Amino acid sequence: MAALLRGLRAGRALRGLGSVVATPTATTPQCSSLRRGFHCAALRLQDESKSDKPPSSSSTTYHEHYQAHSTEQDTTAASQEDSASDPAAETASGPNTSYQDQSGEQGEEYETEEQLQARILTAALEFVPQHGWSMEAIAAGAETLGLSSASTGMFYNGAGDLVLHFITHCNSQLTEILAEQHKQVQLGQAEPKETADFLRDAIETRLRMYIPYIETWPQAMSILLLPHNIPDSLKHLSTLVDDIWYYAGDRSTDMNWYTKRAALTGIYNTTELVMVQDSSPDFQDTWNFLDNRIQDVVNMATTAKQVECVVSLKNLTGLNQRR
Amino acid sequence: MQRAAHTALYDWSQIVGPAVIRRCLKCRATLQQSSRAFSVIPPPRDSEEKEMLDRILRVDHAGEYGASRIYAGQMAVLGRTRTGPLIQEMWDQEKKHLEKFNEILAENRIRPTALLPLWNIAGFVLGASTALLGKEGAMACTVAVEESISEHYNSQIRALMEKDPERYTELLKIIKEFRDDEMDHHDTGLEHDAETLPGYWLLKNAIQLGCKAAIYVSQRV
Numbered sequence: 001m002a003a004l005l006r007g008l009r010a011g012r013a014l015r016g017l018g019s020v021v022a023t024p025t026a027t028t029p030q031c032s033s034l035r036r037g038f039h040c041a042a043l044r045l046q047d048e049s050k051s052d053k054p055p056s057s058s059s060t061t062y063h064e065h066y067q068a069h070s071t072e073q074d075t076t077a078a079s080q081e082d083s084a085s086d087p088a089a090e091t092a093s094g095p096n097t098s099y100q101d102q103s104g105e106q107g108e109e110y111e112t113e114e115q116l117q118a119r120i121l122t123a124a125l126e127f128v129p130q131h132g133w134s135m136e137a138i139a140a141g142a143e144t145l146g147l148s149s150a151s152t153g154m155f156y157n158g159a160g161d162l163v164l165h166f167i168t169h170c171n172s173q174l175t176e177i178l179a180e181q182h183k184q185v186q187l188g189q190a191e192p193k194e195t196a197d198f199l200r201d202a203i204e205t206r207l208r209m210y211i212p213y214i215e216t217w218p219q220a221m222s223i224l225l226l227p228h229n230i231p232d233s234l235k236h237l238s239t240l241v242d243d244i245w246y247y248a249g250d251r252s253t254d255m256n257w258y259t260k261r262a263a264l265t266g267i268y269n270t271t272e273l274v275m276v277q278d279s280s281p282d283f284q285d286t287w288n289f290l291d292n293r294i295q296d297v298v299n300m301a302t303t304a305k306q307v308e309c310v311v312s313l314k315n316l317t318g319l320n321q322r323r
Numbered sequence: 324m325q326r327a328a329h330t331a332l333y334d335w336s337q338i339v340g341p342a343v344i345r346r347c348l349k350c351r352a353t354l355q356q357s358s359r360a361f362s363v364i365p366p367p368r369d370s371e372e373k374e375m376l377d378r379i380l381r382v383d384h385a386g387e388y389g390a391s392r393i394y395a396g397q398m399a400v401l402g403r404t405r406t407g408p409l410i411q412e413m414w415d416q417e418k419k420h421l422e423k424f425n426e427i428l429a430e431n432r433i434r435p436t437a438l439l440p441l442w443n444i445a446g447f448v449l450g451a452s453t454a455l456l457g458k459e460g461a462m463a464c465t466v467a468v469e470e471s472i473s474e475h476y477n478s479q480i481r482a483l484m485e486k487d488p489e490r491y492t493e494l495l496k497i498i499k500e501f502r503d504d505e506m507d508h509h510d511t512g513l514e515h516d517a518e519t520l521p522g523y524w525l526l527k528n529a530i531q532l533g534c535k536a537a538i539y540v541s542q543r544v
Contacts, residue, residue: 242432251429253384254439 117154119145121165128213133159133220160229163220167236170209174240177205178247195248196298200290202244203268207275207286217276241265267293363427363493376494377433378542379479383498384424384435385541386472389442391417393468396450397461406458409515413465413508420501436541445537449530460526462517467527469509471534476502 111119124141131137135158139149155161184190193201210217224233241264250260270293275286364380367373394414401407428435436442453464476498483491483498520526 246432253425253428253435257435258437 113154117161118165120147120151120154121162122169124162125166125213128162128216132216133163133223135159138162157229159223160226160232163223164229164232164236166213166220167224167233170206171236171240171243173209174202174206175243178202178243182247192249196294198248199244199264199267200287200294202248203264203271203290204287206240206244206268207272207283207290210272210275211283214276221272221276237265237268241268263297267297362430363497364431365490376431379483379494380424380427380431380433381436382475382538382541383479383501384421384428384433385439385442386475386538387417387421387424387501388439389446389537390468390472391421392443392446393450393464396447396452397454397464398450399447400451400454401458401461404458406461406515409511410461413511416504416508420504423497423501437544438541442537442541449533453526453530456520459516459520459523462512462515463520463523463526464530466509466512466517467530468534469505469512470527471531471538473502473505473509475534475538476505 120138120142122141123144124138127137127140131140135152135155138152138155138158138161142151143149152158157164181190185192213220223229238261241261245260245264250257252260267290271286271290274289275283278286280286364376367376391414394410394417397410398407398414401410427433449464450461454461456463480495480498480502483495488495517523
């Protein structure tokens with residue numbers, strides 16, 4: 001009871017201070033709304049050692065979360081209940097009620113929901129070879145961070161979240177590598193590559209990021225093809241292809257914009273499919289396949305320019321006449 | 324405070340979502356800065372602004388491309404008549420506009436509208452068919468199209484001014500300049516007996532309706 005009253009008082013005091021609270025006080029970070037309930041629970045598990053309050057009653061309910069400003073109850077609640085499946089928790093962007101620092105760069109111990117999810121998913125990646133792209137991997141990842149495996153409830157899309165996170169991570173790595181190469185070329189420290197070579201290297205680099213997970217990659221691909229994942233996976237694919245072409249030097253503003261990206265998407269997808277079935281040493285067959293596909297596209301492009309019939313068609317219809 | 328920065332930096336490498344967009348924009352912004360001293364549009368602060376600017380520039384690019392094709396169609400029919408040089412002059416100005424937008428699109432990695440082939444054909448057909456009605460027909464088409472475009476530029480200028488005039492000064496300058504050019508073309512069309520065309524009112528409204536539809540679609544597709 002005394003603990004409850006202390007918690008209430010502290011909660012009110014903390015609310016008054018707003019976002020200034022960064023140092024651990026007698027109480028753990030307060031969370032006075034249901035929306036923050038789960039997030040605070042996760043944090044509290046980390047802060048358990050700092051707290052000097054024994055967890056009080058474990059018969060917490062959602063109503064108490066709503067009304068009470070006490071915080072100890074959440075500690076035990078977190079390890080037991082399924083509040084993780086609470087949909088409102090997803091929309092929280094910070095553990096305190098002040099709306100000033102919603103960008104996530106608050107005090108040292110606070111992080112946004114997204115950052116937390118990202119950390120869990122990154123940790124989960126090392127369990128993928130073992131558990132596949134699944135909730136078990138996410139749960140294992142959460143446990144390595146010291147969080148309860150109930151934190152998997154944060155991920156509505158389950159395995160889809162994990163795969164999409166991995167894809168985004170790979171894409172941003174590739175963008176960094178390409179930007180670095182671009183900088184080198186601009187500084188004159190490296191020679192600019194031929195378009196075909198550049199595309200081949202970019203796709204090879206990107207596909208090599210799948211090698212540690214190649215055993216389970218077919219499962220990931222099928223997850224990406226699920227209807228609710230298709231918009232996201234298409235978006236990531238189009239960003240990837242756009243980035244590669246941009247760094248390859250494409251600055252077209254007509255239909256070439258579309259045809260180039262369509263061609264590269266085709267090359268990338270087929271090469272990925274070949275890769276998951278490839279058993280040659282260091283995936284040499286895949287890279288040969290990639291070479292051939294890129295060569296095909298290059299040939300098609302040069303042939304289109306050279307095709308005679310376009311010119312004679314123009315002559316026939318009088319479009320070449322000078323006016 | 325240092326620990327906060329340290330944690331923020333550590334988490335920075337883990338963050339996905341809006342932060343990735345920010346990072347990609349940072350990469351893109353650095354590229355812009357390295358290739359030009361200044362850019363016409365400011366690096367977008369968030370994906371909403373990026374989408375708004377994308378739409379504005381995509382439809383402007385499509386508009387100039389269409390206008391260029393309309394004049395090409397008119398030239399194909401009237402190129403060797405007395406009005407030829409006049410149409411050629413207006414066409415050259417449109418080509419300059421198109422070049423400018425090509426530059427902006429390429430620099431800022433904006434996707435051009437997928438309907439460009441459609442505007443290619445539709446513009447040429449419109450220009451050629453109105454020119455077949457004679458010089459007055461061509462001028463009436465010019466008046467209708469230029470009026471639509473000017474109105475469209477004006478609404479864009481209003482929208483940008485409402486948002487943040489200082490942030491978009493360069494872009495506003497360009498749009499204003501192009502709008503003034505289009506108004507000149509409009510006035511030229513009127514000077515050269517556009518209104519004497521029988522059915523002028525009908526043709527003008529039909530063309531303007533088509534332009535409105537084209538603008539609506541090009542913003543999105």
